[in-house]
Amino acid sequence: MRISIEKTKQPKKRPTEKELADIAFGTTFTDHMLLIDYNEGRGWHDARIVPYGPLSLQPASTCLHYGQLIFEGLKAYRARGGSLVMFRPDQNMARMNSSCERMCIPKIDEREFAEAIAKLVETDEEWVPSLPATSLYIRPFIISNDAFLGVHPSSSYMFIVILCPVGAYYKEGLAPVKIYVEDEYVRAVKGGTGFAKCAGNYAASLKSQVEASEKGYSQVLWLDGVERRNIEEVGAMNVFFVIDGEITTPELNGSILPGITRKSVIELARSWNVPVAERRIAIDELAAAHSEGKVSEAFGAGTAAVISPIGEMKWKNAVMRFNDGKIGEISQRLYDEITGIQTGAREDKFGWVHKIK
Numbered sequence: 001m002r003i004s005i006e007k008t009k010q011p012k013k014r015p016t017e018k019e020l021a022d023i024a025f026g027t028t029f030t031d032h033m034l035l036i037d038y039n040e041g042r043g044w045h046d047a048r049i050v051p052y053g054p055l056s057l058q059p060a061s062t063c064l065h066y067g068q069l070i071f072e073g074l075k076a077y078r079a080r081g082g083s084l085v086m087f088r089p090d091q092n093m094a095r096m097n098s099s100c101e102r103m104c105i106p107k108i109d110e111r112e113f114a115e116a117i118a119k120l121v122e123t124d125e126e127w128v129p130s131l132p133a134t135s136l137y138i139r140p141f142i143i144s145n146d147a148f149l150g151v152h153p154s155s156s157y158m159f160i161v162i163l164c165p166v167g168a169y170y171k172e173g174l175a176p177v178k179i180y181v182e183d184e185y186v187r188a189v190k191g192g193t194g195f196a197k198c199a200g201n202y203a204a205s206l207k208s209q210v211e212a213s214e215k216g217y218s219q220v221l222w223l224d225g226v227e228r229r230n231i232e233e234v235g236a237m238n239v240f241f242v243i244d245g246e247i248t249t250p251e252l253n254g255s256i257l258p259g260i261t262r263k264s265v266i267e268l269a270r271s272w273n274v275p276v277a278e279r280r281i282a283i284d285e286l287a288a289a290h291s292e293g294k295v296s297e298a299f300g301a302g303t304a305a306v307i308s309p310i311g312e313m314k315w316k317n318a319v320m321r322f323n324d325g326k327i328g329e330i331s332q333r334l335y336d337e338i339t340g341i342q343t344g345a346r347e348d349k350f351g352w353v354h355k356i357k
């Protein structure tokens, strides 16, 4: 794919390493963005890196009305020795195509689009922070772009990638979070769009998130949409429990987002000969196992925080505390190994790290 590059004439002042390390997630953007257009008959065309700035859209653009819009999230790192790397971009591109398929968006060429993203990261290379636990968050997304108020798949689209440097998610070690088990609202149902990273899923989750936050909880745990009994996931993370020494996580059932961190956790744990079960876990079963003292750890897994220990979970009138509200041994080991692989401090036995330069 040919990519044209138009460099900005007004580069922003690049924050210092220290300022970058303190930046809140998703608030600061780099100097450039990547755009690729799609039109029926022409396919994806005109890949270009241009100065970061506002988009021009018709008010009738279908993405603004019916939400034919998907996104991805991955990270680039400054690795040991100064090289520039991305973590498992092939997995993000494959998932993007799975979201495209569900939302009637034309597929992308996974390899070519990953290379175009790498080119953008290289263009804004100086924005990749290098202090421990910092990274460059990459947000690719696709919007439908026909100016037409009919409800049907658009014939034109835009693939866009923006970048933001992110500081350490945890300033002082991995801090366990408090989770509210949502038993009124649901996130997704089988046959719906739960497995796709589409914008509407997140709009639908805000109400529950706001109410949980008012009660003092940082995230919600979703139960299945039919029985409101089986555990699905937490906010924008997949969820794991260590039950009787076995790492246990809900199986992918169509309504759960198939996380790449989830997949990495499972692959790593199995390589260590730690047993992993992907299965249905009912909330009452978890509560019973907890009261028998069998649940030693709980954690969420996702690109932003990598591993997020769960200290406490509230379900109806019951409060479950895990590992005395402290990070568990397995959670810490997974965090250290994954972040170590990402930054080149540990051996990349699985070939997860994609070198840009």
Ligand SMILES: *Cc1c(COP(=O)(O)O)cnc(C)c1O
Pocket: 073, 197, 233, 235, 236, 237, 238, 257, 258, 259, 260, 261, 262, 301, 302, 303, 304
């Ligand atoms: C993105 C996301 C995840 C985590 O996926 P990763 O690929 O590990 O970042 C989990 N659940 C939801 C709802 C998500 O949007």
